[in-house]
Amino acid sequence: MSEMTKIVKTTANILFPFTMIFGLYVIAHGHLTPGGGFQGGAIVVSGCALLLVAYGSSWVFDRIKDKRLAAFESLGAIGFITIAFLGLMFSAVFFGNFLAGSGSLFGTTPATGSTLADFNTGGVLPLMNFAVGVKVIAGLFVIVLVMAYASSTKEWG
Amino acid sequence: MTFLETLLAHSPALVIATPLLSAFLVPLVGRISPRIRDIFALVMLGVTGCFIGLLASDVLSHGSRVYVFGAKNLSVPLVRILFEVDSMGMFMAIITVMLAGIAVIYSWSFLQKQDGLDKYYTLLLLVTTSALGMELTGDIFNFFVFLEISCIASCALIAFWVEEGEALEAAFKYIVVSSIGALFVLFAIGLLYAQYNALNIATLAHLLQFSFLDKIILVLLLVSLGMKAGLAPMHMWIPDSYGRTPPSIVLLIMSATLASFYGILRVIFTMYGNVLTTPLRFSLPAHLIIGWILIALAIVSILIGVIMALIQTDLLRLIAYAAVAEIGYMFLAIGTSIAALGTTYATVALQGGVLHILNDAIDIGLLFLVAGAIYFVAKKRSLDDISGLARNMKYTTVFFIIGLLAVAGMPPLNGFTSKFLIYESVYQVNPILSIIALLGSILLLAVFIKVFYAAFLGPELPELKDVKEAPRSMLLAMGFLAALAVCIGLFPNIFLDALVKPAATALLDHAQYINMVVGGL
Numbered sequence: 001m002s003e004m005t006k007i008v009k010t011t012a013n014i015l016f017p018f019t020m021i022f023g024l025y026v027i028a029h030g031h032l033t034p035g036g037g038f039q040g041g042a043i044v045v046s047g048c049a050l051l052l053v054a055y056g057s058s059w060v061f062d063r064i065k066d067k068r069l070a071a072f073e074s075l076g077a078i079g080f081i082t083i084a085f086l087g088l089m090f091s092a093v094f095f096g097n098f099l100a101g102s103g104s105l106f107g108t109t110p111a112t113g114s115t116l117a118d119f120n121t122g123g124v125l126p127l128m129n130f131a132v133g134v135k136v137i138a139g140l141f142v143i144v145l146v147m148a149y150a151s152s153t154k155e156w157g
Numbered sequence: 158m159t160f161l162e163t164l165l166a167h168s169p170a171l172v173i174a175t176p177l178l179s180a181f182l183v184p185l186v187g188r189i190s191p192r193i194r195d196i197f198a199l200v201m202l203g204v205t206g207c208f209i210g211l212l213a214s215d216v217l218s219h220g221s222r223v224y225v226f227g228a229k230n231l232s233v234p235l236v237r238i239l240f241e242v243d244s245m246g247m248f249m250a251i252i253t254v255m256l257a258g259i260a261v262i263y264s265w266s267f268l269q270k271q272d273g274l275d276k277y278y279t280l281l282l283l284v285t286t287s288a289l290g291m292e293l294t295g296d297i298f299n300f301f302v303f304l305e306i307s308c309i310a311s312c313a314l315i316a317f318w319v320e321e322g323e324a325l326e327a328a329f330k331y332i333v334v335s336s337i338g339a340l341f342v343l344f345a346i347g348l349l350y351a352q353y354n355a356l357n358i359a360t361l362a363h364l365l366q367f368s369f370l371d372k373i374i375l376v377l378l379l380v381s382l383g384m385k386a387g388l389a390p391m392h393m394w395i396p397d398s399y400g401r402t403p404p405s406i407v408l409l410i411m412s413a414t415l416a417s418f419y420g421i422l423r424v425i426f427t428m429y430g431n432v433l434t435t436p437l438r439f440s441l442p443a444h445l446i447i448g449w450i451l452i453a454l455a456i457v458s459i460l461i462g463v464i465m466a467l468i469q470t471d472l473l474r475l476i477a478y479a480a481v482a483e484i485g486y487m488f489l490a491i492g493t494s495i496a497a498l499g500t501t502y503a504t505v506a507l508q509g510g511v512l513h514i515l516n517d518a519i520d521i522g523l524l525f526l527v528a529g530a531i532y533f534v535a536k537k538r539s540l541d542d543i544s545g546l547a548r549n550m551k552y553t554t555v556f557f558i559i560g561l562l563a564v565a566g567m568p569p570l571n572g573f574t575s576k577f578l579i580y581e582s583v584y585q586v587n588p589i590l591s592i593i594a595l596l597g598s599i600l601l602l603a604v605f606i607k608v609f610y611a612a613f614l615g616p617e618l619p620e621l622k623d624v625k626e627a628p629r630s631m632l633l634a635m636g637f638l639a640a641l642a643v644c645i646g647l648f649p650n651i652f653l654d655a656l657v658k659p660a661a662t663a664l665l666d667h668a669q670y671i672n673m674v675v676g677g678l
Contacts, residue, residue: 074182078181081178082178093227097227
């Protein structure tokens with residue numbers, strides 16, 4: 001993909017931070033609102049795809065190392081399983097929610113009835129959403145990059 | 158609770174979690190050094206094997222166990238994911254982890270000069286995870302999830318030699334066939350859930366009424382899992398995908414195939430165990446009809462497999478057709494066992510079929526590894542281009558002789574033990590069936606004698622003059638399988654009593670499987 005006009009670039013510059021924030025919001029609020037790690041990760045990658053379209057693939061290839069993305073993808077998956085193992089260690093149940101109700105990180109018991117959502121709840125669920133989010137961002141971005149790479153080699157013939 | 162008891166209590170989860178975790182650790186370890194990564198993959202499979210061994214020794218001595226994910230105990234309603242581990246599942250898990258370990262050892266040398274090995278080991282461990290999951294799970298939807306993982310991971314593995322167009326074609330064929338199969342399974346699970354509000358195999362087996370929908374579900378599950386297992390009319394993906402991938406990958410796809418075969422056993426014997434004797438049309442019981450359909454398909458499998466193998470010139474493809482015939486023998490055994498349900502020879506047939514799962518993995522695996530060694534040194538696939546290899550590859554020749562005799566069911570080797578059990582019990586149902594089965598074996602012998610003569614004997618070709626013996630790790634992998642083939646052939650009773658008979662008993666005793674979950678509430 002080649003680079004596009006200044007109008008597209010400026011629009012992408014304005015939209016990019018909002019897309020990122022929205023994507024990260026969906027990941028972080030996965031245990032409270034619809035969405036979660038996968039959906040939020042897909043939104044973040046759509047922001048990255050926006051950059052790819054606006055600035056062209058060679059600009060992005062200069063700034064992103066695909067090996068590092070692959071490592072992040074593995075880290076996301078490892079984080080997910082590690083949390084499952086931690087559940088085995090701390091609550092004697094594989095995938096056990098050892099943080100729920102503990103009062104510490106994400107450990108508040110949510111109030112019943114019609115209240116505002118409390119972010120500090122959910123136990124290990126938010127952590128698992130983060131892990132899935134990292135994996136999906138890295139994995140999907142690699143896929144988008146590969147597709148951009150394939151189309152750019154076609155252009156150069 | 159001591160440390161060992163805690164470990165044992167959680168080993169059903171750890172058996173799945175260890176290869177899964179290491180699958181994602183492999184790319185990171187690979188950044189340190191490729192050598193460490195290769196050893197790491199084997200060590201983690203060894204750890205998985207230790208958990209399986211621990212679990213198997215406990216299951217065989219104290220009976221099956223139920224593992225609940227995310228909670229300490231079972232509770233009503235049964236919405237938890239369960240793992241129900243019995244001796245049949247353990248038997249399959251041992252085969253799976255053994256095949257995966259051998260594949261890793263073999264690929265150390267075989268794939269040394271290829272790139273993309275980080276992903277190869279990741280996918281290898283993922284296929285192992287999925288096969289183990291299918292074998293241990295007690296939840297039909299969970300079974301589907303692992304089936305999907307195995308489809309996608311195997312498809313990527315089949316396309317490993319992607320620069321050859323045929324590998325890509327084989328992978329595409331595989332993903333089409335197995336996704337259709339997996340969708341059938343999903344549809345059947347949807348029908349089950351709509352009817353009984355449960356996804357647990359034991360609960361479903363307890364509730365099953367054998368209504369009209371249940372018959373459709375049975376057909377859907379048999380067809381789709383039969384497709385994945387390579388039963389005759391749906392076997393067309395096997396020669397392509399087995400014939401176009403590195404042999405170490407064939408071992409893994411074979412473990413996924415055998416896990417699908419296990420799925421069929423689980424569906425028929427456990428899920429439909431309660432209703433097998435229900436009379437259907439013309440007051441014939443259901444098990445008779447299902448059994449005879451399976452026997453008919455099995456006979457077709459055997460005949461297609463051996464006859465197509467006779468005319469192949471591509472060595473890997475030829476062995477793939479022999480694998481189809483071997484799958485036919487397994488289906489012949491379970492078909493007989495279902496058709497003659499309740500008699501003593503039904504049990505013998507089932508034991509033969511279960512032992513043949515192990516023997517098929519060993520024999521066909523060994524032949525594929527030998528064919529891979531030939532490809533490795535000679536870089537040729539076709540039998541027309543290779544000749545006189547026995548001069549330089551003496552160990553490989555010996556391993557091939559063991560493999561060919563074993564796959565043809567010759568007496569001192571393992572193929573004989575299971576095939577003899579199958580002939581013996583099939584004869585009781587109908588003598589013609591055992592004649593066809595014997596004929597299949599004889600034709601297989603003819604096929605492989607032809608291969609042996611073409612590849613190992615005969616004149617020495619000038620371009621193959623300075624081929625060397627296969628590298629050490631490949632010899633080790635082949636040697637392990639060959640030793641196992643000889644061991645099972647010489648001491649079949651040890652394996653029969655220790656592993657096969659408990660597995661067959663666990664399959665036939667569906668009431669106990671159901672009781673483990675439903676009775677505990």
